[in-house]
Amino acid sequence: MTNSPPPGTFFQRDFTWHPPALTPGYKTSVTRAPQRARIAYDNTVTELTGPTFGHNIIGELDNDLTLNYARPGHSAQGPRIIVHGHVLDEEARPVPNVLVEFWQANAGGRYRHKKDSYLAPLDPDFGGCGRTVTDAEGRYHFRTILPGPYPWPNGVNDWRPAHIHFSLFGHGFAQRLITQMYFEGDPHIDICPILQTIPSKAAIDTLVARLDMNHTVPMDARAYRMDFVLRGQRQTLFENKMEGM
Amino acid sequence: MRYLKETPSQTAGPYVHIGCVPSFAGLEGMFGGRDLGDKMITGDAKGERITLTGHVHDGTGMAIRDALLEIWQADAAGLYNSPQERRGAADPHFTGWGRQPTDGETGRYRFETIKPGPVPWSDGRMQAPHILVWIVARGINMGLATRVYFDDEQEANAADPLLARIEHRDRIPTLLARREGDTYHFDIHLQGPDETIFFDI
Numbered sequence A: 001m002t003n004s005p006p007p008g009t010f011f012q013r014d015f016t017w018h019p020p021a022l023t024p025g026y027k028t029s030v031t032r033a034p035q036r037a038r039i040a041y042d043n044t045v046t047e048l049t050g051p052t053f054g055h056n057i058i059g060e061l062d063n064d065l066t067l068n069y070a071r072p073g074h075s076a077q078g079p080r081i082i083v084h085g086h087v088l089d090e091e092a093r094p095v096p097n098v099l100v101e102f103w104q105a106n107a108g109g110r111y112r113h114k115k116d117s118y119l120a121p122l123d124p125d126f127g128g129c130g131r132t133v134t135d136a137e138g139r140y141h142f143r144t145i146l147p148g149p150y151p152w153p154n155g156v157n158d159w160r161p162a163h164i165h166f167s168l169f170g171h172g173f174a175q176r177l178i179t180q181m182y183f184e185g186d187p188h189i190d191i192c193p194i195l196q197t198i199p200s201k202a203a204i205d206t207l208v209a210r211l212d213m214n215h216t217v218p219m220d221a222r223a224y225r226m227d228f229v230l231r232g233q234r235q236t237l238f239e240n241k242m243e244g245m
Numbered sequence B: 001m002r003y004l005k006e007t008p009s010q011t012a013g014p015y016v017h018i019g020c021v022p023s024f025a026g027l028e029g030m031f032g033g034r035d036l037g038d039k040m041i042t043g044d045a046k047g048e049r050i051t052l053t054g055h056v057h058d059g060t061g062m063a064i065r066d067a068l069l070e071i072w073q074a075d076a077a078g079l080y081n082s083p084q085e086r087r088g089a090a091d092p093h094f095t096g097w098g099r100q101p102t103d104g105e106t107g108r109y110r111f112e113t114i115k116p117g118p119v120p121w122s123d124g125r126m127q128a129p130h131i132l133v134w135i136v137a138r139g140i141n142m143g144l145a146t147r148v149y150f151d152d153e154q155e156a157n158a159a160d161p162l163l164a165r166i167e168h169r170d171r172i173p174t175l176l177a178r179r180e181g182d183t184y185h186f187d188i189h190l191q192g193p194d195e196t197i198f199f200d201i
């Protein structure tokens, strides 16, 4: 048995920054929003630990959506882009070796999913999902095509801005997060019922990726920069001493 | 010092399967044709093999058919298969992490796992055996965390520090999985009179 101290607890979540559960503008939330308050408790080893996924699970094309579902000699249709950035914690420390998963519609705004019946056609060379593990500096990157905006049943004429869904793991399960990334300049951002579930403009702004000409590959793919922030963690130094451990 | 704000959560949406369980979603061959988290037992794992199954109900009582659940738990000895586990090495044949969608027709979810051992509370007292559950779906703006406790662990449950602090005692049964042979039944209610206790973890 090792006897190193347990990891420190995570910083308290700011629920005024995240969307509340009940957001009637996003109609499905009405019957799916818990009505009672969440019960809080100090993180225990259950929440401080979390699964880890080695770099060895990642296949060569897992982070290239232009190729990972394409027929040999083909690639996905649409404007070619690279999405990259860091996964950091609330103290701006890199979060290395964590799994980042992403999924999106094709260039026409259509998902490869049996529940999606939008008129826009499927692209035979585009699946729409990818994954990667952050490097030692917390960096991630992948290639894809710019997803299209799409209509969805909420109001009679609601459209999603172009977006990519992200799933992120941290080092403890309490850091687990699913979110969406948007693209700078999209006029749908200000009128999207799902984005508007987030209370503040400042918080919404952190989900908007910026065009990054410095990492754009000439004659190939434009780059967009998006950083993610997971919950910070107290240093064990400042924790109360454990009794009886 | 200046802190960064945590990235705001957004709903996983109706197409979460494409990203998290692509083989289930019909993207044949993606990621080697195997969905991550579909198998928690990877070899001769120690402990009692159990099935954890149930439905996720919305406020109308309907079982929702587009949710995704993740579970995280200790091995039979009460150790987590994680680099953050500092108390010893967990069973190498048990991942401790599972991910399953609710069935597109019936809404049922199902995990094949082992019964976890007890782990300590923050002051060193032991907690009753439990499984952390995380639920995402269309209409859920931020993943919901709850815990499964076991209805045949009455003594351990009675001494559990977290269960002890729940003021509304009549809500505790929402956290108890009901044993039937090797199967534990655990239904989640997102709202209504039987609303499951959700935790701020």
Ligand SMILES: [Fe+2]
Pocket (backbone or CB within 6 Å): A105, A160, A163, A165, B013, B015
């Ligand atoms: Fe989407």
